Amino acid sequence: MKTIKVLWRQSSALLCRNIRPIPFVCANSLHSSTKSPFFVSHTLLPEDINFPTNLPHNAPNQLFQLFCSESSLNTMLRRCWNCKISPTSSELFLVCNSCQCIQPVDPSVDYFRIFGLERKYDIEGSSLERVYKDWQKKLHPDLVHTKSESEREYAAEQSARVVDAYSTLKNSLSRAMYLMKLQGVHVDEEQTVSDPELLAEVMEIRESVEEASNSQALKLIQAEVQEKMKQWSEIFAKAFRVQDTEEAVRAIHRMTYYKRANEEIVKRL
Template sequence: MLCPSCGAIQPLDLSVDHFSVFGIPRSFQVDSKLLEQKYKNLQKKLHPDLMSSKSEKEQQFSADQSAHVIRAYYTLLRPLSRARYLLKLEGIIVDKEGTVDDPALLMEIMEIRESLESVSETGELNKLRAENRVRTEDTEKALEAAFLGGDLSKAVSLVQRLAYYNKVDEEIVRKL
């Protein structure tokens, strides 16, 4: 992103993966505090507001690099988007609206949504949200194990599961 000798902002290189942008290992497990620190440090160097006295070309490089860092940060920050990105790096695209071949998961989600429809009290909604958080955390742990073990087909299945749990959480938050 920056010239090592003069510090000038370079043109955007889209072949550099998001993990390399921050100089962290390519892994499902990410230290979010370290990621945030590296993000802030990069933005201090790349943010377009700091380039007002530079040439138009350097300002454009800055805007491109800064936008890329923002995209990379938010992709790696969230477990679901991070997992999808890791799979994408392996050549596997998991559609956000992809078909799920797991009848047990579909039944579970249907039951959760039925419970959610019948509840309007804040206390009960918070209870459902806490239960969903446990399912989400368990799925994230299983995803970590799948990636560590190189089981990408299992990771795909778990990404789909996690996507459903995230949608459930969004529905609960809307009702709160």
């Protein structure tokens, strides 16, 4: 138990200070003589360390398992699982530039980084599209079918993550919600809004949709709804820039209603 505490203390120290390489002893090696301890000879930099932040405080066993799994260790130290080479700190690590091996999903890489974008609301749709196509090519099953089973699995996971990232960032509402989530603010889409101005507007849109006699009339209402969506998307952008959380959340609620109204119109078209 003493060793556990020492290891825990060493790892905690790593989180707090930039220190010289520390030998980590695999927990298995403490219990089995067949495995020799492995040591981390890599010089640790703060950006190299990708510790999970949600470990329970009383989780030395989980921490041990973490150290014992070489793939977890590679993720933490950002080393290629195959050739063990570390990328430069600014490099996105989905494919190793040295051996071209596909890497496991790194959940600490957010969707904006996948697309090489700054974490901001206003993004260029064309650059999103271009990078998405590049990723699709690199991770396409036809291109990785000759690779090892692990790499094919990693490619499938990476590919699913890229698709999630693309659909989240492409849509103005989901992008806004994702940005807030990255800031630690969860916006409940289902939350009932009591803003009387918005409720009156929603009623009005609903009535005009129900009364619309043809697709031309519906398209006119749709154009209005899309314009409203654009306006509130701009309000969100401004609120996000000045870190006005209340206004940003308000804008998201508005956008949620316009999205639903649009879906209703599309159903009838």
